[in-house]
Amino acid sequence: MRVARWLVAIAILLILPPLLPSFLVVVMTEIAIVALFATAFNLLMGFGGMVSFGHAAYFALGAYAAAILVKQAAWPMLLGLAAAPFAAAAGALFFGFFIVRLTHTYFAMLSLAFAQIVFTVVFKWKALTGGDDGLLNVWPPAWLKSPLAYCYFTLVVVGLAMLALHAIVDSPFGYALRAIRENPRRARFIGVNVRRHQLQAFVLSGFFSGLAGGLFAFFNGSVFPDFAYLNKSFEPLVVALLGGVQSFFGPLAGAVGFKILETYIARQWPIYWPLFLGAAVVFVVVALPQGFVGLLQRRAWRTRTAR
Amino acid sequence: MDFVTSLFPWITNGPLIVVQVMSGLSVAMFLFLVSVGMSLIFGVTRIVNLAHGSFYMVGAYLMVTLAEMLPDHPLAFWLALLVAPLGVGLLGGVIEVTLLRRIYHREPLLQLILTFGLILVIGTLVLLVWGPDNKSVARPEALAGSVKILGQPFPSYYLLVLALAPIVAVGLWVIFYRTRWGMLIRAATVDREMLGALGVDVATLYTQVFVFGSLLAGFGGALSAPTVAVALGMDGDVLTTAFVVVVIGGLGSFAGSFVSALLVGELQSFGILVFPAVSIVLLFAIMAVVLIVRPWGLLGHPEE
Numbered sequence: 032m033r034v035a036r037w038l039v040a041i042a043i044l045l046i047l048p049p050l051l052p053s054f055l056v057v058v059m060t061e062i063a064i065v066a067l068f069a070t071a072f073n074l075l076m077g078f079g080g081m082v083s084f085g086h087a088a089y090f091a092l093g094a095y096a097a098a099i100l101v102k103q104a105a106w107p108m109l110l111g112l113a114a115a116p117f118a119a120a121a122g123a124l125f126f127g128f129f130i131v132r133l134t135h136t137y138f139a140m141l142s143l144a145f146a147q148i149v150f151t152v153v154f155k156w157k158a159l160t161g162g163d164d165g166l167l168n169v170w171p172p173a174w175l176k177s178p179l180a181y182c183y184f185t186l187v188v189v190g191l192a193m194l195a196l197h198a199i200v201d202s203p204f205g206y207a208l209r210a211i212r213e214n215p216r217r218a219r220f221i222g223v224n225v226r227r228h229q230l231q232a233f234v235l236s237g238f239f240s241g242l243a244g245g246l247f248a249f250f251n252g253s254v255f256p257d258f259a260y261l262n263k264s265f266e267p268l269v270v271a272l273l274g275g276v277q278s279f280f281g282p283l284a285g286a287v288g289f290k291i292l293e294t295y296i297a298r299q300w301p302i303y304w305p306l307f308l309g310a311a312v313v314f315v316v317v318a319l320p321q322g323f324v325g326l327l328q329r330r331a332w333r334t335r336t337a338r
Numbered sequence: 339m340d341f342v343t344s345l346f347p348w349i350t351n352g353p354l355i356v357v358q359v360m361s362g363l364s365v366a367m368f369l370f371l372v373s374v375g376m377s378l379i380f381g382v383t384r385i386v387n388l389a390h391g392s393f394y395m396v397g398a399y400l401m402v403t404l405a406e407m408l409p410d411h412p413l414a415f416w417l418a419l420l421v422a423p424l425g426v427g428l429l430g431g432v433i434e435v436t437l438l439r440r441i442y443h444r445e446p447l448l449q450l451i452l453t454f455g456l457i458l459v460i461g462t463l464v465l466l467v468w469g470p471d472n473k474s475v476a477r478p479e480a481l482a483g484s485v486k487i488l489g490q491p492f493p494s495y496y497l498l499v500l501a502l503a504p505i506v507a508v509g510l511w512v513i514f515y516r517t518r519w520g521m522l523i524r525a526a527t528v529d530r531e532m533l534g535a536l537g538v539d540v541a542t543l544y545t546q547v548f549v550f551g552s553l554l555a556g557f558g559g560a561l562s563a564p565t566v567a568v569a570l571g572m573d574g575d576v577l578t579t580a581f582v583v584v585v586i587g588g589l590g591s592f593a594g595s596f597v598s599a600l601l602v603g604e605l606q607s608f609g610i611l612v613f614p615a616v617s618i619v620l621l622f623a624i625m626a627v628v629l630i631v632r633p634w635g636l637l638g639h640p641e642e
Binding site: 076080082129133136137143147148152261262265268302306308312313316 | 386441622
């Protein structure tokens with residue numbers, strides 16, 4: 032039954048793109064990338080109870096690593112893309128080493144501070160990153176250049192990455208992470224090395240965020256310092272919150288809703304988009320702490336127990 | 339010594355150092371005004387108000403509007419400097435009563451996310467009200483020029499900032515340590531539940547503290563408006579620097595904010611001389627060191 036459901040989902044994803052108008056193929060590609068970014072982020076927030084306010088740093092490290100290797104070092108695209116998650120993971124290891132020593136507020140704010148550093152470095156290091164102008168013409172090779180081909184490529188890469196993330200969440204490591212989220216002191220008593228688990232989660236989360244960044248660089252055809260800015264750090268947070276942080280697929284659902292909204296609202300009224308985002312976050316926090324998926328789940332659970 | 343002078347050519351230039359120290363002190367004043375409010379709000383309500391930089395920005399923008407609206411009179415500037423912070427205090431009060439009050443009992447993470455969301459909301463509203471272009475505020479006529487200090491030019495507006503700094507610091511000290519309200523605030527920092535059990539209306543105290551903290555940020559923004567380009571990115575810049583100050587000093591510590599603002603102000607002032615491009619990175623590096631050695635800050639207390 033479960034397997035059947037999965038096969039149906041995969042079949043739909045494979046059949047759907049050619050049937051969609053080309054503009055929606057592009058939106059679908061972007062949804063997949065955002066879903067990966069938000070799911071990687073949620074490994075920390077939902078399962079580890081650690082909120083990073085600077086995840087754009089790892090997204091940007093991935094995007095810039097891929098773009099720089101392809102543009103400045105003339106690497107082939109696939110190699111550049113493969114390097115992206117490792118560059119981001121290296122950054123996450125370095126910053127994470129300091130960040131996981133802290134809890135809650137301090138954790139969130141130090142991650143924000145490091146993202147600000149990444150942004151500043153990217154912005155100022157003109158020779159390598161192009162500074163404010165970014166790096167342009169970072170396109171995939173001819174066989175991936177059509178939106179449809181890149182959409183399939185992204186779906187496959189994101190699908191594999193999501194499988195890996197799901198396996199991580201479902202592993203003993205994932206359960207140790209949940210234990211740490213619920214009660215770090217108790218987790219330590221039963222022999223879990225809290226800090227090491229947190230750092231591993233941080234690096235893994237950075238790894239997949241970097242992969243999302245690399246995919247986005249070739250999707251976008253260019254990279255800009257904005258990728259490391261506050262607004263970008265908001266994105267996975269909002270997406271995960273909207274979708275629900277308690278479930279693995281919450282961020283995926285959130286990404287679909289978020290991108291559809293963005294496609295319509297941000298195109299029509301670009302100025303109001305951040306206002307909408309911020310207001311959505313405030314609303315979800317005050318009124319719907321479980322996210323929309325959480326709301327549906329709770330309703331489903333209630334009807335089931337009522338029977 | 340030759341090596342040192344070749345590396346830092348200004349080190350033998352006494353007057354330049356004096357002027358640099360003074361401009362560092364005025365930077366410290368702005369930093370202190372934001373961070374003490376942020377620290378105060380955290381101490382009492384346990385909420386880190388990420389929108390504090392946004393309040394600072396709103397203070398500066400209100401100054402722009404008031405400077406345009408008020409008639410051309412020598413006293414107009416001072417009136418604006420008084421009214422702009424009150425406007426920000428009002429904004430803070432509205433936010434506390436309508437939003438923050440609902441989430442005091444919830445997880446700290448949700449509180450952070452909420453104030454994070456407010457950054458976007460306030461930022462966009464400022465864009466809609468004041469537009470995307472940078473604004474500037476004229477300095478009052480008496481303070482528009484510069485004075486010579488040991489032969490070095492020094493903007494006289496900064497003298498005002500330097501003169502206000504001790505007044506603000508002493509004023510806050512008197513409020514915190516010599517009034518009943520200040521005593522309640524300090525008591526709330528130590529044990530809020532006990533304070534409530536003793537019959538103090540804690541909810542009202544929270545609102546007052548939030549308004550007061552916002553007001554200080556607004557004052558910082560208004561006072562800084564004539565010294566900078568009033569621009570949309572101010573909120574993020576101010577937030578990150580104020581955060582560095584608060585973390586180095588210790589969240590919730592009044593003296594910590596003061597000492598750390600001085601330290602960071604001077605560091606910024608001299609950092610520009612020594613490492614122009616990376617002074618901000620240096621700042622964060624110092625914060626990282628403090629966080630590793632003393633995560634609760636120089637003068638703060640460990641979280642229980």
